[in-house]
Amino acid sequence: MARKEYAFYPGCSSQKGASASNYLSSVESMCKTLDIKMTEIPDWNCCGASVSYAEAGELPRHVMNARNFALAEQNLPGQDIVATCAACWLGARESKERLEHSNVLMADTQEALKEAGLNIKVIPEVRHMVEVLIEDLGYDELKKPVKKPLDGMKFAGYVGCQTNRPFGIHGESFENPMYLDKLVESVGAEPTQFDQKVTCCGGALAFSEPDKAQAQIKDIIEAAYDSGAEMLVTPCPLCQANTEVYQGQINKKYGTKFNMPVLYYSQLMTLAYGGSAKEAGLDGNVIRARKLEEFAAK
Amino acid sequence: MSDMNQQMTARYKNNFLKEIEEQAEMGDWVKMCMQCGVCSGSCPTNFHGGWDHPPQELFMMIRAGKRDEVLSSNSMWQCVSCYNCYVRCPRKVPITHVMHGLAEYAYRLGKAPKGQPTQHLSKTFWDNATKYGRVNEVKLTQSLYFKDGIGSGIKKALEMQSMALGLVKAKRLNPMEAVGGGHKCKDLKGIHAMLAKARELEAKRKGRQPA
Numbered sequence: 001m002a003r004k005e006y007a008f009y010p011g012c013s014s015q016k017g018a019s020a021s022n023y024l025s026s027v028e029s030m031c032k033t034l035d036i037k038m039t040e041i042p043d044w045n046c047c048g049a050s051v052s053y054a055e056a057g058e059l060p061r062h063v064m065n066a067r068n069f070a071l072a073e074q075n076l077p078g079q080d081i082v083a084t085c086a087a088c089w090l091g092a093r094e095s096k097e098r099l100e101h102s103n104v105l106m107a108d109t110q111e112a113l114k115e116a117g118l119n120i121k122v123i124p125e126v127r128h129m130v131e132v133l134i135e136d137l138g139y140d141e142l143k144k145p146v147k148k149p150l151d152g153m154k155f156a157g158y159v160g161c162q163t164n165r166p167f168g169i170h171g172e173s174f175e176n177p178m179y180l181d182k183l184v185e186s187v188g189a190e191p192t193q194f195d196q197k198v199t200c201c202g203g204a205l206a207f208s209e210p211d212k213a214q215a216q217i218k219d220i221i222e223a224a225y226d227s228g229a230e231m232l233v234t235p236c237p238l239c240q241a242n243t244e245v246y247q248g249q250i251n252k253k254y255g256t257k258f259n260m261p262v263l264y265y266s267q268l269m270t271l272a273y274g275g276s277a278k279e280a281g282l283d284g285n286v287i288r289a290r291k292l293e294e295f296a297a298k
Numbered sequence: 299m300s301d302m303n304q305q306m307t308a309r310y311k312n313n314f315l316k317e318i319e320e321q322a323e324m325g326d327w328v329k330m331c332m333q334c335g336v337c338s339g340s341c342p343t344n345f346h347g348g349w350d351h352p353p354q355e356l357f358m359m360i361r362a363g364k365r366d367e368v369l370s371s372n373s374m375w376q377c378v379s380c381y382n383c384y385v386r387c388p389r390k391v392p393i394t395h396v397m398h399g400l401a402e403y404a405y406r407l408g409k410a411p412k413g414q415p416t417q418h419l420s421k422t423f424w425d426n427a428t429k430y431g432r433v434n435e436v437k438l439t440q441s442l443y444f445k446d447g448i449g450s451g452i453k454k455a456l457e458m459q460s461m462a463l464g465l466v467k468a469k470r471l472n473p474m475e476a477v478g479g480g481h482k483c484k485d486l487k488g489i490h491a492m493l494a495k496a497r498e499l500e501a502k503r504k505g506r507q508p509a
Binding site for chain 1: 323342343376378379380381382384385386392394398399401402405406410415416417418419420421423424425427428431432433435439442457460461464465467468469470471472474475481483484485488489491492493494495496497499500503
């Protein structure tokens with residue numbers, strides 16, 4: 001039996017062939033090393049993300065999350081739900097909070113769930129992968145399996161919004177959370193003094209109003225270079241995609257020469273634990289992290 | 299005027315604050331605002347052009363009964379859901395959700411600005427996610443590019459081509475999703491019935507005619 005077991009909620013972006021599929025592969029490798037068993041919630045559905053607010057309304061959004069709660073409770077009793085995506089975590093946690101605070105919403109939710117043959121008894125805890133790492137294992141445990149420290153590599157820890165606000169990681173400040181820097185240190189690398197750590201990447205507006213979002217992304221990448229970082233590292237799939245894939249367009253628009261790889265914390269950990277480039281999902285980075293590819297091959 | 303707009307105007311007469319408190323998600327927080335403006339100063343989009351009214355101004359306009367100006371404002375649609383305003387508000391007003399709530403209500407009434415891109419994204423995203431229970435990223439991208447017609451869609455797709463190819467090469471965008479592949483939930487029938495029920499119950503609770 002594994003040291004820890006959780007009901008895994010990967011979310012739409014962390015599926016095979018989706019935009020954060022390399023997040024998924026690196027999380028799988030990382031969890032294997034750490035002896036964490038993640039069992040996918042059977043037939044889980046989309047959380048609705050933040051941007052669906054106008055079309056979805058209130059109850060339909062909570063009901064979508066409630067279906068996942070019911071499926072987790074029924075199939076994986078007693079296990080906390082763990083999300084790797086910031087938006088999934090936020091959406092699910094927010095629904096849990098609202099349903100637990102409103103008898104009316106809860107009663108309506110139960111009635112809607114009945115249509116899918118489901119019901120909720122107790123809503124499981126909803127946690128982010130990072131909380132599992134920090135709270136259930138702790139930095140010391142995360143350091144133990146390090147076989148190849150990422151010595152001398154400099155990372156700007158880009159926390160972004162939704163793993164930081166409104167819930168955040170317990171004990172961290174909203175303005176200057178330190179956990180990502182500590183994770184970078186725990187794999188032997190160096191976190192830089194990065195002043196855009198919690199700046200928004202534009203979120204969903206990268207699709208609907210690309211000029212506005214790209215102006216924000218430009219500030220983030222610029223500050224990462226200014227801090228002396230070679231790469232960005234983030235816990236959020238949308239932060240990752242937004243800061244990585246638009247660098248080319250930003251270069252065209254602003255005359256910059258950005259070419260900075262953007263990694264997930266789980267990729268760094270997999271590499272430090274001796275994993276291969278493939279296990280760390282480095283083949284999924286659009287801006288190739290050459291330095292890490294060479295490191296993995298050593 | 300839409301039926302729902304007529305219905306609500308008749309019901310609330312000139313009490314717009316009450317209307318927002320009862321109809322917009324988290325609307326009952328509006329009167330907690332003390333006009334300090336920390337929300338505006340914290341918003342990452344406030345330095346871009348295009349804001350009609352910053353949040354604290356919208357809240358005061360609601361109390362002043364400026365129904366048309368508030369509901370047709372483009373301000374709520376600028377929200378990036380970063381939750382900066384939410385965590386910094388000294389009165390703990392959940393501003394992010396109030397903004398979403400105002401936007402949603404304006405949209406239901408048919409008063410929201412027409413052709414607003416984030417409004418279009420919201421609908422496209424939700425329809426996409428609920429059709430198969432999970433987001434189909436390829437179809438989502440396609441419908442976003444082609445919202446203004448074929449010509450503009452092809453132009454946008456071409457502009458985005460190198461980005462899209464990069465993602466395909468990195469196995470993070472699966473072209474097969476465009477032709478019926480892609481991820482789906484098994485119990486689609488259950489999900490669709492559940493959502494229909496949720497919409498019905500929400501309309502009932504808010505005294506709205508079901509859509």
